[in-house]
Amino acid sequence: MFEYHGWITVRETAGSDDDEGRLRQIVAELQRRIDLMADPYLLDLRWMNGEPFIHLGGHANHAPSTDVVELFEQVAAVAPGSYGLLHVLDDEDPEHGNEVRVIRLVRGRVTRHTETLLSPCVPTLEDPFTTI
Numbered sequence: 001m002f003e004y005h006g007w008i009t010v011r012e013t014a015g016s017d018d019d020e021g022r023l024r025q026i027v028a029e030l031q032r033r034i035d036l037m038a039d040p041y042l043l044d045l046r047w048m049n050g051e052p053f054i055h056l057g058g059h060a061n062h063a064p065s066t067d068v069v070e071l072f073e074q075v076a077a078v079a080p081g082s083y084g085l086l087h088v089l090d091d092e093d094p095e096h097g098n099e100v101r102v103i104r105l106v107r108g109r110v111t112r113h114t115e116t117l118l119s120p121c122v123p124t125l126e127d128p129f130t131t132i
Contacts (some may be wrong), residue, residue, distance in 0.1 A: 001044060001059070001060075001091050001092075002059070002062055002063045002064065002092070003060075003088070003090075004056065004063070004086060005057040006056050006086030006103070007054065007055050007056075007084050007085065008054055008075055008082055009051065009084060010026065010051070010053065010054060010081070010082050011079060011082050011083075012026060012079050012080075013081040014080070014081040015026070019029075022053070023079075026078050027045065027052045029078060030054070030074070030078070031045050033071065033074060034054070034071070040058075040069070041058025041095070042055060043055075054071070054075070056068055056071070060113065061089060062092065068086065068088075069086065072084070072110050075105060076105055076108045076110050080107060081107030083106050083107075084106075085103070085104055086102070087100055087103075088100070088101045088103060089121065098119070099114050099115070099119040099121065100115040100125075101114060101116070101118050102115045102127070
């Protein structure tokens with residue numbers, strides 16, 4: 001199972017002086033990427049109150065072939081002022097299968113962490129498997 005929920009505030013820079021024309025170009029480039037992903041779940045880029053945001057979420061049997069983490073990495077590269085979080089639960093991950101992982105995007109860097117509020121999944125989220 002591969003479950004994910006995330007958001008990104010898209011900003012060209014971490015300052016308050018983003019060039020609106022350049023930001024619109026960045027958003028158009030990201031929209032083309034999102035359109036190519038053709039994700040059957042939640043994947044949305046929209047402007048709200050003058051700022052662009054990406055929201056994504058899904059629940060699949062396996063990790064998607066178009067990696068949602070790669071989208072975070074692309075945003076980091078083209079819009080280093082962006083920030084956001086992606087929570088991922090991948091029970092097929094050999095190292096972190098019992099953890100909710102957090103992908104953190106801040107100032108052009110993508111880092112990975114264990115979400116301590118939801119991990120370990122068993123027993124925090126689910127009861128241990130027992131046989132009768």
